Amino acid sequence: MSLDxxxxxxxxxxxxxxxxxxxxxxxxASAIGAADPAHHDPAAARALGxxxxxxxPTFPIVLTLAASQQIIDDPDLGVDYSRVxxxxxxxxxxxxxVAGDELVCVSVIDDVSSRGGHGFLTTRTEVATxxxxxxxxxxxxxxxxxxx
Amino acid sequence: xxxxxxTFRVTRADLIRYAGASGDFNPIHWSDRTATKVGLPGVIxxxxxxxxxxxxxxxxxxxxxxxxxDYNVRFTRPVVVPDDDEGxxxxxxxxxxxxxxxxxxxxDVTAVCGGxxxxxxxxxxxxxxx
Numbered sequence: 001m002s003l004d005x006x007x008x009x010x011x012x013x014x015x016x017x018x019x020x021x022x023x024x025x026x027x028x029a030s031a032i033g034a035a036d037p038a039h040h041d042p043a044a045a046r047a048l049g050x051x052x053x054x055x056x057p058t059f060p061i062v063l064t065l066a067a068s069q070q071i072i073d074d075p076d077l078g079v080d081y082s083r084v085x086x087x088x089x090x091x092x093x094x095x096x097x098v099a100g101d102e103l104v105c106v107s108v109i110d111d112v113s114s115r116g117g118h119g120f121l122t123t124r125t126e127v128a129t130x131x132x133x134x135x136x137x138x139x140x141x142x143x144x145x146x147x148x
Numbered sequence: 149x150x151x152x153x154x155t156f157r158v159t160r161a162d163l164i165r166y167a168g169a170s171g172d173f174n175p176i177h178w179s180d181r182t183a184t185k186v187g188l189p190g191v192i193x194x195x196x197x198x199x200x201x202x203x204x205x206x207x208x209x210x211x212x213x214x215x216x217x218d219y220n221v222r223f224t225r226p227v228v229v230p231d232d233d234e235g236x237x238x239x240x241x242x243x244x245x246x247x248x249x250x251x252x253x254x255x256d257v258t259a260v261c262g263g264x265x266x267x268x269x270x271x272x273x274x275x276x277x278x
Contacts (some may be wrong), residue, residue, distance in 0.1 A: 031169035032200040033156070036213040048214060057203040057216045062170055074237035082186070086195045088269075115266050139220075 003112045003119040003144065007077055015067045015105045017130045022099035024062075025055045032056060046100065051064065053098035059097055061089075064125040064138045067105035071123055072142075077109075077142055079121065087120065088141035094134045102130040117146030149244040151255070154205040158193055158227065159235030166197045180231065196235035198238060198266060202259050210253070210274040217252065218273040227261045233254040236261055242272075251276045 022042070029039035037044035038054045038112070043054045072079050104127070111122035125138045163177050172194055175182035183191050199221050207213050229235050239260045246254040256271040 028169045031162075031165045032197070032204060034200075034204050034207075034213070036207070038213040048212070050214070054214050056200060056213070057207065057219055058196055058200040061172075065170070065172060086223050088220065088222045089196065089199060090218070091216075092218045093216065098212045 002114045003077065003079070003121060004023060005112045007109050008112050010109045012067075012070050012074075012107045015063070017102045017104050018063050020055065020097055020099055020101040020103060022053050025053045025059065025097075028059050028062065030057050030059075042099075050096070050098045053100075055097040056073060057091060057093070057096075060091060060127055060136050060138055063103060063105055064107075064140070067107050067125050068123045068140060071107055071109060071121070077121075079142075080117075083145045085143045086140070087143045088122075088139070090139040092137045094136060097107050097127075097135060101135065102128050103135060104130055111141075119144035119146075151209045151244070154203075154208070154240045156201045156238045156240065157235055158197070158201075158229055158238060159233070160191065160229055160231055162235070163191065163193055163197065163229060165262055166200075170196060172196065188226060189228050191229055191231070193229050194239045195221075195223040198223075198227055198259060201238060202240050202257055202267065202270065203272075204258065205208075206242065206255060206272045206274060209242065209255070210276075212275070215274040216218065216272055217275060219271070220266045221257075221270040224265070224268045225261075225264050225266045227266050238266065247276070 034056045042052050105125045107125045108125045113120045119143045121138050127136045128134045180190050242255045242257040245256050255272045259267040
């Protein structure tokens with residue numbers, strides 16, 4: 001699958017603000033077996049200096065998966081989603097996500113390449129509060145497998 | 149320095165629960181019919197579920213749920229989860245690569261399932277416990 005390298009640097013419009021809920025963090029933490037009280041009990045989170053329960057480190061994928069969908073769905077780029085495999089994933093945090101955050105994602109195409117019949121697409125999503133405070137930067141490298 | 153190994157058991161029920169919590173409903177994580185159609189041996193775990201379990205191990209080693217400041221992995225092999233009560237197991241180990249002067253610890257992490265590495269270049273940077 002060959003992807004057009006001229007898409008590198010393309011920035012997509014900001015997503016609608018995502019309201020991080022206390023119950024959503026608890027649900028996500030429970031689903032991965034993360035029992036630390038700071039994920040579940042606001043008092044435990046406050047004792048660590050946070051305003052409310054703290055999300056586990058990979059929680060931002062809940063937002064960024066949806067945000068990067070606008071790149072995957074971009075008809076001009078032409079990614080065949082049924083051929084997409086997750087290659088690499090990185091999170092670089094300014095601070096942890098906590099309940100009560102209102103977060104906006106801006107996604108950028110960082111890199112596009114083709115090798116051995118496969119396409120490689122690296123997206124970067126800057127996650128910030130609606131007020132503009134940076135929270136976490138998330139990179140995903142997707143492999144678009146070639147035919148046959 | 150080697151950190152104590154952690155083992156995580158993963159069953160189909162865990163994948164369904166993770167799908168609901170994360171919003172990732174790709175059918176290769178719950179439908180054998182779909183998984184085999186795209187050439188997989190069967191239903192596989194979400195890569196992000198494996199990454200989440202490893203993140204748990206790292207946070208527990210670091211001694212704080214908010215200690216991780218940077219975390220990256222490469223997904224090298226799928227974690228196949230059979231439709232039975234036992235599921236499969238992921239074993240996570242890590243060693244300290246570097247302790248920086250500004251209070252950060254860099255870890256090299258390994259995750260193995262069925263004798264094969266399922267992640268490569270898995271690295272985490274954590275704040276040293278307060």
